[in-house]
Structure formats: C-alpha cells, structure tokens
Amino acid sequence: MSHTAEIIAVGTELLLGNIVNTNAQAISESLSTMGINVFWHTVVGDNPQRLREALEIARRRADILITTGGLGPTYDDLTKQTICAAFEKKLVLHPDILEDIRAFYEGALHVAMPENNTQQAELPEGCVVFDNPVGTAPGCAFASGGVHVLMLPGPPMEMETMLRRCAEPYLRGLSREVIVSHDIMTFGMGESSVDELLHEEMRHMENPTLATYAKPSEVRLRSTAKAETLEAAEAMLAPVVAQVRAALGDVVYGVDVAGLEEVCLRLLKERHLTLATAESCTGGRVAERLTALPGASSVYRGGVVSYWTQVKADVLGVPREILDQHGAVSEETARAMAEGARRITGADLAVSVTGVAGPDPDERGVPVGIVYIALATPDGTFCRKMDSGRRRRDRIQGLAANHAFDVIRRYLEGLPI
Amino acid sequence: MSHTAEIIAVGTELLLGNIVNTNAQAISESLSTMGINVFWHTVVGDNPQRLREALEIARRRADILITTGGLGPTYDDLTKQTICAAFEKKLVLHPDILEDIRAFYEGALHVAMPENNTQQAELPEGCVVFDNPVGTAPGCAFASGGVHVLMLPGPPMEMETMLRRCAEPYLRGLSREVIVSHDIMTFGMGESSVDELLHEEMRHMENPTLATYAKPSEVRLRSTAKAETLEAAEAMLAPVVAQVRAALGDVVYGVDVAGLEEVCLRLLKERHLTLATAESCTGGRVAERLTALPGASSVYRGGVVSYWTQVKADVLGVPREILDQHGAVSEETARAMAEGARRITGADLAVSVTGVAGPDPDERGVPVGIVYIALATPDGTFCRKMDSGRRRRDRIQGLAANHAFDVIRRYLEGLPI
Numbered sequence: 001m002s003h004t005a006e007i008i009a010v011g012t013e014l015l016l017g018n019i020v021n022t023n024a025q026a027i028s029e030s031l032s033t034m035g036i037n038v039f040w041h042t043v044v045g046d047n048p049q050r051l052r053e054a055l056e057i058a059r060r061r062a063d064i065l066i067t068t069g070g071l072g073p074t075y076d077d078l079t080k081q082t083i084c085a086a087f088e089k090k091l092v093l094h095p096d097i098l099e100d101i102r103a104f105y106e107g108a109l110h111v112a113m114p115e116n117n118t119q120q121a122e123l124p125e126g127c128v129v130f131d132n133p134v135g136t137a138p139g140c141a142f143a144s145g146g147v148h149v150l151m152l153p154g155p156p157m158e159m160e161t162m163l164r165r166c167a168e169p170y171l172r173g174l175s176r177e178v179i180v181s182h183d184i185m186t187f188g189m190g191e192s193s194v195d196e197l198l199h200e201e202m203r204h205m206e207n208p209t210l211a212t213y214a215k216p217s218e219v220r221l222r223s224t225a226k227a228e229t230l231e232a233a234e235a236m237l238a239p240v241v242a243q244v245r246a247a248l249g250d251v252v253y254g255v256d257v258a259g260l261e262e263v264c265l266r267l268l269k270e271r272h273l274t275l276a277t278a279e280s281c282t283g284g285r286v287a288e289r290l291t292a293l294p295g296a297s298s299v300y301r302g303g304v305v306s307y308w309t310q311v312k313a314d315v316l317g318v319p320r321e322i323l324d325q326h327g328a329v330s331e332e333t334a335r336a337m338a339e340g341a342r343r344i345t346g347a348d349l350a351v352s353v354t355g356v357a358g359p360d361p362d363e364r365g366v367p368v369g370i371v372y373i374a375l376a377t378p379d380g381t382f383c384r385k386m387d388s389g390r391r392r393r394d395r396i397q398g399l400a401a402n403h404a405f406d407v408i409r410r411y412l413e414g415l416p417i
Numbered sequence: 418m419s420h421t422a423e424i425i426a427v428g429t430e431l432l433l434g435n436i437v438n439t440n441a442q443a444i445s446e447s448l449s450t451m452g453i454n455v456f457w458h459t460v461v462g463d464n465p466q467r468l469r470e471a472l473e474i475a476r477r478r479a480d481i482l483i484t485t486g487g488l489g490p491t492y493d494d495l496t497k498q499t500i501c502a503a504f505e506k507k508l509v510l511h512p513d514i515l516e517d518i519r520a521f522y523e524g525a526l527h528v529a530m531p532e533n534n535t536q537q538a539e540l541p542e543g544c545v546v547f548d549n550p551v552g553t554a555p556g557c558a559f560a561s562g563g564v565h566v567l568m569l570p571g572p573p574m575e576m577e578t579m580l581r582r583c584a585e586p587y588l589r590g591l592s593r594e595v596i597v598s599h600d601i602m603t604f605g606m607g608e609s610s611v612d613e614l615l616h617e618e619m620r621h622m623e624n625p626t627l628a629t630y631a632k633p634s635e636v637r638l639r640s641t642a643k644a645e646t647l648e649a650a651e652a653m654l655a656p657v658v659a660q661v662r663a664a665l666g667d668v669v670y671g672v673d674v675a676g677l678e679e680v681c682l683r684l685l686k687e688r689h690l691t692l693a694t695a696e697s698c699t700g701g702r703v704a705e706r707l708t709a710l711p712g713a714s715s716v717y718r719g720g721v722v723s724y725w726t727q728v729k730a731d732v733l734g735v736p737r738e739i740l741d742q743h744g745a746v747s748e749e750t751a752r753a754m755a756e757g758a759r760r761i762t763g764a765d766l767a768v769s770v771t772g773v774a775g776p777d778p779d780e781r782g783v784p785v786g787i788v789y790i791a792l793a794t795p796d797g798t799f800c801r802k803m804d805s806g807r808r809r810r811d812r813i814q815g816l817a818a819n820h821a822f823d824v825i826r827r828y829l830e831g832l833p834i
Contacts, residue, residue, distance in 0.1 A: 015455045017446025018630060021438050024460070029434025038432045039467060043441070043458035050456060057474065213435060277701075277722065283708025284694075284701030287722040291700025294776050294810060302728035304721050305694065305704040308762070311719035315732070315761050344732050345725070359711050393711060 003036045003174060006062035008054055010069035010079050011154055012045035023068045023152075023159050030163055034171055035179045035226055036064065046076040055086045059147050064171070069154030071137035073117045079151060080122070087144045089124040097121040097129070101136045130166035134158050141170050148174065177226050180233035184221040184244050186251045187260060187406050194219045197247045208236050210244070217399045250415050253406070260405035261289045267412040268299040268349075275408070276347035277303030278316055278337040280328065280354040281371060285401040301347045306337060316340030327364045329354050334372035335381045342376040349411070350376045351404045355386070357396045371400040375407050375417070382407065382417040420453045420591060422481035425471050427496050428571055429462035431486075440485045440569075440576050447580055451588055452596045452643050453481065463493040472503045476564050481591075483584070486571030488554035490534045496568060497539070504561045506541040514538040514546070518553045547583035551575050558587050565591065594643045597650035601638040601661050603668045604677060604823050611636045614664045625653050627661070634816045667832050670823070677822035678706045684829040685716040685766075692825070693764035694720030695733055695754040697745065697771040698788060702818040718764045723754060733757030744781045746771050751789035752798045759793040766828070767793045768821045772803070774813045788817040792824050792834070799824065799834040 007024045014021055024041045031038050040062065044050045051070075058065050070079030084091055098121035105113040123129060123140045130139035130150075135158040141150040150167055152159045186194060191214040195203065202210050208225035223240045227233040245252050254263045268275055277286050277300075284305045290296050306312040309328050313320055318336040326332040334354050342350035355371025356362045369388040374381055386403050388396050410417050424441045431438055441458045448455050457479065461467045468487075475482050487496030501508055515538035522530040540546060540557045547556035547567075552575040558567040567584055569576045603611060608631040612620065619627050625642035640657045644650035662669050671680045685692055694703050694717075701722045707713050723729040726745045730737055735753040743749040751771050759767035772788025773779045786805040791798055803820050805813050827834050 009458075013630075014442075015445055015458065016449045017442045017444070017455075020442040021458070025431075025434045025437040027434070028432055032433045038434075039462060039464075040471075041426075041431065041438070041458070041460035045456060047456075053478075054457075061470075276728075279701075279704075281708075282705075283713070283717075284696075284704030284720070284722065287696075287701030287724075288699075288705045291698075291722075291724065292811060292814070296700070297724060300724050302722045302724040302732070303701070304732070305701065305708075305719045307704075307708065307714060307717050307719040311693075311762050314763070315719070315721070345728050346731070394709060397709070 003064050004062045005031055005036050005038045005064035005066060006040040006042065006058040007038060008051075008058060008065060008067045009041070009043045009154075010046065010051060010067060011043075012047075012076075014043045015045050022156055023154070026156070026160055027066055027068070027152075027163060030168060031171070033179050033181050033224065034168070034175060035177050036171065036175070046070060046078060048078045048082045051078065051082045052086055055083065059086075063146060064148045064150070064174075066150045066152065066167070068152045068159050071120070071139065071151060071153045073114065073120055073136070080124070083149060083151065084124050087124075087142075087149065089126075089142065089144070091122040092125045093118075093122050094129070095121070097123070097138055104136055128170060130162050132158055132162060133165075134161050139166065141167070176228070178228065178230050178233050179224060179226050180230065180237060181222055181224040182237055182241055183256050184223070184241060184252055185254045185257055185259075186219045186221070186248060187217065187253055187402060189219065189248070189251045190214075191219050194221070194248065198244070199247065202240070202243065202247075205240075208240050210240060217402050250410070250413075253409055259289070260402055260409060262293060264405050264408045264412070265290065265293050265296060265299060267409065269295075271412060273348040273412075274299050274301050274346075276301050276341040276345040276350040277404075278341035278350060278352040279303065279305050280307060280312070280337070280352075281357040282353045282397050282401050282404070283307060285397055286351065286353065286404045289401060289405075301345045303345070303350075304341055312337060312340075315344070317343065327362070327366065329356055329362050329364070329366045329370060329372065331372050331374070331383050331385065334374035334383055335376070338374040338376035338381055348378065349408065351408055352376075353400050353404050355396070355400055357393045357400075358390070359393060369396055371396070371403070373400065373403050373407050375411055377411060382411065384417055420481050421479045422448055422453050422455045422483060423457040423459065423475040423479035424455060425468075425475060425482060425484045426458070426460045426571075427463065427468060427484060427487035428460075429464075429493075431460045432462050439573055440571070443573070443577055444483055444485070444569075444580060447585060448588070450596045450598055450641070451585070451592060452594050453588065453592070463487060463495060465495045465499045468495065468499045469503055472500065476503075480563060481565045481567070481588070483567045483569065485569045485576050488537070488556065488568060488570045490531065490537055490553070497541070500566060500568065501541050504541075504559075504566065506543075506559065506561070508539040509542045510535075511538050511540055511546070514540070514555055521553055545587060547579050549575055549579060550582075551578050556583065558584070593645065595645065595647050595650050596641060596643050597647065597654060598639055598641040599654055599658055600673050601640070601658060601669055602671045602674055602676075603636045603638070603665060604634065604670055604819060605668045606636065606665070607631075608636050611638070611665065615661070616664065619657070619660065619664075622657075625657050627657060634819050667827070667830075670826055676706070677819055677826060679710060681822050681825045681829070682707065682710050682713060682716060684826065686712075688829060690765040690829075691716050691718050691763075693718050693758040693762035693767040694821075695758035695767060695769040696720065696722050697724060697729070697754070697769075698774040699770045699814050699818050699821070700724060702814055703768065703770065703821045706818060706822075718762045720762070720767075721758055729754060729757075732761070734760065744779070744783065746773055746779050746781070746783045746787060746789065748789050748791070748800050748802065751791035751800055752793070755791040755793035755798055765795065766825065768825055769793075770817050770821050772813070772817055774810045774817075775807070776810060786813055788813070788820070790817065790820045790824050792828055794828060799828065801834055
C-alpha cells in the first residue's frame with residue numbers, strides 16, 4: 001500500500017522568518033527515499049487552535065502525519081497536548097524518561113532539573129517512544145484510525161538524530177519495499193551537457209530512476225531503486241552507476257561522497273602524500289574545506305594566504321621579476337606560488353590559487369572571474385586557467401576552490417589536468 | 418486594520434526535499450517587519466487539484482495570499498491558471514510583456530523565444546503587474562472579495578528582487594503603519610545571562626518589542642517599533658538600543674551588522690591598520706571570513722595556515738624550544754605564532770589560533786575544545802584561552818574564529834581583551 005505524508009512544523013519563529021524550515025526538507029528527503037509520497041508541508045505557530053485546525057485538515061488528506069517542534073518544556077510547547085486532544089489519547093507519565101531527563105540535567109549540566117521539565121516525560125498512551133540522545137524532549141509515534149502520527153523535536157540536530165535512529169525504522173516497518181539511492185558526483189560539466197551524454201532511455205527509466213541536480217559548479221546524479229530486498233535494489237543500481245560512469249568519463253569524481261575535498265583527502269592518504277596550499281583570491285577556502293574534515297591533519301601540512309603581493313614575495317618567495325612582469329594574477333605567479341608553498345612546507349604537493357574574485361578587476365585590468373590554479377608536484381608543476389565570467393564574489397571563490405580540488409584529484413588519479 | 422497572510426509555495430522539488438523553502442522565510446521576515454501576521458505556510462506540489470485545495474483553505478483563513486513558484490513556461494507551471502480558476506478571473510495577454518520576454522531571449526540569450534513562453538505574458542484581468550528584471554516570468558497582484566492575492570516566481574533571486582521592488586510597496590499600501598527593526602549584536606555572553614541583565618520591563622514591552630535570538634556563540638537582540646512615520650519609529654527605538662547597550666556593556670559589538678568580521682574590517686580601515694593571520698585548528702576560517710567581504714584587501718595582508726608543527730617552526734618561526742616545552746596547543750605557541758605572522762607579513766596586527774577541534778585530543782593530551790587566541794600588536798601581544806567543552810568539530814572551529822575576531826575588535830576599541 002502506498003502512503004501519503006504531511007509534515008507539520010510547529011513554531012512561531014518559522015512564521016516570523018527568523019529561521020528556515022530545514023526540518024521539512026530533511027524529512028521530505030528521507031521519506032522520498034523510502035517511497036513515501038509527501039504531498040503537503042504546513043507551518044503553524046505555537047498556537048493550539050491553529051495547530052488543531054492543521055491536524056484536522058492533515059488527517060483527512062494524509063495517512064502519515066509528522067510533526068516537528070513544540071515538544072520543549074515551556075508554556076508555549078503545546079504539540080503533544082494538542083495532538084492528544086485531536087486523537088483522543090491520554091498523556092501518561094513515564095517515570096524512566098523522567099529519570100533520564102533528571103540525570104541529563106544533573107550529570108551534563110550540573111543543575112537541578114526545572115520542575116516544568118516533568119511534562120516532557122509525559123507521552124500519549126500506547127505510543128512507541130523515540131529516545132532523544134542529544135536533548136531532553138523524547139519523541140513518539142502512534143497509530144489511530146489508520147493514521148500514523150510521529151512527533152519529532154524542533155532543534156535540527158535533535159530532529160535529524162531522531163529521524164535517522166527512530167522515525168526511519170518505524171516508517172520502514174510500514175512499507176514492504178526497500179529504497180536505495182546512490183549519488184554520482186561530477187565536476188567540470190554543465191547540467192545540459194551531462195543530460196546530452198546520457199542515453200535517451202536512461203532519462204526516462206521508472207525503476208531505477210535517474211535524476212540530475214545542479215549545484216553551483218557541480219552536477220549530482222541520483223539513481224534510486226525500489227525492490228523487495230537491499231541486495232535486489234543494489235543489483236538494479238550497479239549497472240546504472242556503471243553506465244553513467246562510462247557515458248560521462250572522468251568528470252565523475254565519486255559515488256556517495258560529499259565533495260571533491262573528501263576524494264582528495266582519501267587519495268592523499270592512500271598514496272601517503274602530503275599537501276600544502278597557497279591561496280590568494282580564495283582567501284583560505286581551500287584550507288578551510290580540507291580542515292573541516294576529521295583526519296585532515298594526516299595529509300595537510302598547512303599553507304599561506306598570500307592576499308597581498310608582498311606576502312607572495314616575502315613568504316612564498318615568488319620572484320619579484322615574475323610579479324612585476326606578469327602581475328599577481330598570472331600563470332607564472334600561480335606556478336611560483338605553488339612551488340614556493342611546496343618548498344617552505346616540505347609537502348609532496350602544493351596547490352595555489354590566484355585570481356580576481358571582484359567586485360572590481362585587478363589593478364592591471366585582469367577581469368573579474370579569471371583565476372589561475374597551479375599544482376607543484378615531484379613530476380613538475382601543472383596549471384589550469386579558469387574563466388567563470390562575471391559572477392558574485394562568493395560564487396567565484398567557491399568555484400575556484402572546487403577547481404583547486406579537481407586539479408589535485410586529477411593529478412592523483414593520473415588524469416590529464 | 419490588521420492583516421493575516423498565508424504563504425503558499427508551489428513546487429514538487431520542495432516536497433521531495435531537493436530544496437529548502439527559503440522563499441517562505443524571506444517573505445515571512447519581510448511581512449513581519451511590515452506588521453502583517455503570517456499564520457500559515459503551506460507547500461504543495463505542481464498539482465492543480467492540490468493547489469486549488471490549498472487556495473480554498475487559505476482564502477477562508479487569511480486575507481493576504483502570497484504564492485511563490487509555478488510561473489514558468491513549462492507544462493507543470495500551473496499557479497496562474499489555478500488561481501484564476503479559483504478566483505474566477507480571466508487570463509489576458511499583455512503584448513508589451515510578450516515583447517519584453519522576446520527581447521530578453523534575443524538580446525541576452527541570442528536565441529529565438531520558445532513559443533510556450535507566450536503564456537508567461539498572460540496575467541489575470543485587472544491585476545497589478547510585477548516586473549521581473551532578473552528573469553522572464555512576471556508576477557502580479559489583485560484583490561478579490563476582500564482577499565489580496567500576490568504571485569511571485571520560485572527562483573529565490575527572482576523572488577527576492579520582486580519582493581523588494583514590487584510586493585513590499587504593494588503591501589505597504591494596505592497598511593498605515595511603518596515597522597522598523599534594529600538588531601543589536603552581542604558576543605561573549607549566553608542567552609540566559611543576556612536575559613537576566615535586561616530590565617524585567619524590557620522583556621515585556623509591546624511597542625517597541627525586544628526579542629533575543631541565540632545563534633551558536635552569539636546572541637542577537639531585535640527591537641521592533643510600529644509607528645505612523647519612519648521618524649517616529651526611529652525615535653521609539655533609539656532609547657531601547659541605548660538601554661540595551663547600557664545594560665549589556667561591551668559584549669555588544671554592533672547594531673545592524675552581519676558579524677564580528679564586518680566590525681573588524683571597518684575598525685581596521687578607520688584606523689589605517691593592516692592585519693595578518695596564523696591559524697592552526699581553524700584551518701583558514703578566519704582568513705576565509707575576512708576575505709569573503711568586499712574590500713578586505715585594503716587591510717588584510719595574508720596569513721599562514723600552520724597545521725603541522727613543522728610549519729609553525731619553519732614558516733612562522735615559532736622557536737623549537739617553545740614547541741618542545743609547551744606543545745603546539747599552548748599560550749606560548751599562540752603568542753609566538755602571532756608574532757611570527759606579524760613579522761613575516763609586515764602587518765600592524767596579527768591574530769593567531771591554536772587549539773584542539775577534535776574529534777581526538779592532541780598528542781599531549783590537551784582536551785577537545787581548548788583553544789588559544791593571541792594578538793600581536795605594536796603594544797605587545799595579548800592572549801585569550803577558550804574552553805568550549807567537547808562539541809562538534811565545526812562548532813569549535815566556528816567559535817574559535819569568533820573569539821579571534823572578538824579579540825581584534827576589543828583591542829581596536831581599547832577594551833580589555
């Protein structure tokens with residue numbers, strides 16, 4: 001049987017525009033990979049009448065209701081009470097949950113539990129309890145008259161943890177199908193070019209499906225299969241992934257990875273090589289993205305943000321003649337920056353980025369969007385020129401950082417830069 | 418008269434979780450600053466029956482309906498047709514809009530206009546047309562039976578442009594009030610401490626209001642006044658801002674600024690001082706946040722990401738004795754890093770960050786969350802120790818970068834570090 005879900009987010013701060021409803025997106029994505037149709041999102045404030053109205057509308061048009069928010073200890077957290085009134089359920093105190101909450105306050109926060117937290121230990125009679133390992137408010141689920149109601153907390157970290165650990169297993173139990181997806185990540189080709197390279201029939205498959213999603217400068221292809229077992233779904237996906245790889249070639253940089261820097265970190269570890277950076281227009285973005293990954297310290301030695309020309313000369317040792325003759329934004333300077341970073345850090349490889357992020361052209365008239373990326377290696381120094389055209393500063397900086405990682409990736413995989 | 422609004426976002430990609438509903442947040446924020454209550458957000462897919470149902474529900478409970486999405490040229494863009502059916506309006510072709518769309522294709526894109534774009538020039542009879550300077554689909558507004566209906570496009574950049582230029586003036590015309598807000602930004606004090614320092618009466622004011630919003634490591638206080646004129650609203654806000662500043666003291670780092678780095682950039686420019694960075698556990702975050710701001714190059718010379726100890730010694734010139742005796746994560750190393758960065762870049766000031774972002778303690782057993790921040794200046798070198806406790810890696814890195822900017826800000830304002 002096919003299910004229809006509605007997601008109801010509760011919180012006045014959403015209606016005031018103070019926060020974005022990322023919870024609805026995360027829950028939707030999760031449900032769609034489980035084959036559950038989400039036909040409605042609703043947002044209501046911390047107002048029991050309007051929440052009751054939303055619940056009455058939702059139960060008529062959906063058979064899975066997922067609420068997020070309003071489970072906290074304060075007077076305006078009314079989700080549980082309102083749902084229990086709508087579905088004629090009693091609230092029952094769970095002494096073990098109360099003990100957990102008390103222990104959380106006394107153990108982690110070193111304060112006595114405020115008395116109004118007692119109501120967080122009250123849950124609808126006969127419900128499945130969803131533990132909250134990262135906060136105090138537990139969630140829960142129950143079924144009533146053919147409608148499943150799931151209550152999740154509002155803070156995104158608590159919501160996501162409970163979604164993965166409790167809500168997804170509960171919802172999978174409602175379905176006989178297994179849904180598996182793989183994300184094929186590409187860099188260096190536009191969405192329409194990717195589309196053209198795929199066989200016509202691949203774009204109209206029903207199971208597995210294949211869809212493209214364009215992020216700034218990257219295209220992600222998601223293939224999703226429904227089957228009775230995990231193994232059967234994987235067996236359906238394997239040829240699709242292989243066909244996409246064959247069709248797109250080396251613009252595919254990985255499957256089920258979060259970004260180019262993750263692939264670079266893995267390749268550097270596998271090859272026991274270390275890396276350094278020399279950044280001008282990206283201002284530390286390449287270093288920041290690498291060091292955001294746990295374990296970066298095993299391969300990343302460090303780098304220089306050579307924002308001023310003088311720092312390029314004094315710290316990286318870029319020869320004054322090169323800077324004078326070719327300018328700070330040039331292939332020659334990019335090469336000398338990478339070689340300088342490699343020399344002063346002792347790293348095996350060093351990547352450099354120098355370009356014009358805007359809003360103005362550089363003092364020699366190099367236009368906004370021109371960036372040079374060089375990679376110094378034991379096999380010599382390679383350089384790539386990027387011309388993004390005039391775009392927003394942050395887009396140019398982000399794209400240039402992606403190019404830097406792509407140059408590293410292609411060198412480590414033995415592909416042409 | 419007080420208005421009640423509902424925002425209806427149309428698009429299956431929202432229900433699949435492919436994108437986040439940032440449009441609802443942007444429109445809500447805009448409406449709340451105009452004093453219009455938003456009581457509901459709804460999301461429906463590209464499905465005329467369900468959109469019609471959403472409209473029928475919305476017109477019964479709100480008198481301002483704002484839709485976003487579904488104005489494009491393809492077969493699944495059905496917002497205009499469905500709204501016209503619900504409100505019994507005819508669609509009328511606007512030849513001048515058709516000419517604009519045709520000119521956009523031929524002038525900017527150098528291709529002939531596809532014929533299905535003709536329907537984008539059709540709008541409800543008697544509506545106010547909202548121009549779309551960044552895309553092809555115009556929006557519009559009309560009133561029918563006491564309900565105002567506004568249609569905005571889905572792509573966020575087009576939506577935001579049309580919201581500012583067309584929808585806000587239209588909605589202001591419905592209201593006699595002016596709403597003005599100011600954001601008072603603080604760093605270095607938790608939300609509950611901020612609350613306690615405010616006078617009891619300030620927390621329960623009705624006009625102007627004062628509300629606190631906690632971000633990771635920062636607290637923002639927003640004061641909002643409603644009045645008949647801009648001048649009257651500003652006159653009501655000025656004493657509130659002054660009282661909050663007096664109550665909270667120097668944890669207030671600015672009013673209506675986006676972040677600490679923006680204040681640092683302004684102060685450095687005003688004082689004609691230059692800055693350098695030496696980052697270890699923040700891995701380039703301080704440099705990246707500064708260089709994200711246009712104009713950073715006038716004060717930021719550059720820096721070093723000294724991730725490996727060897728780079729601290731070889732590039733920044735941190736003495737080996739200090740590293741051996743005190744370790745890479747220590748006050749002594751932080752001071753030597755800042756002084757080294759100042760020396761090699763020639764900057765007036767240099768800030769350094771060294772600490773343990775996790776997931777593991779450092780090799781000397783310094784626990785996760787300990788970070789030293791030093792600032793080398795012509796007046797000597799200052800140091801702050803941060804202990805965030807065990808948190809997620811990205812939270813520690815972000816908090817440490819904020820401390821670095823706060824140390825710079827306090828030095829430049831002559832406050833104790």
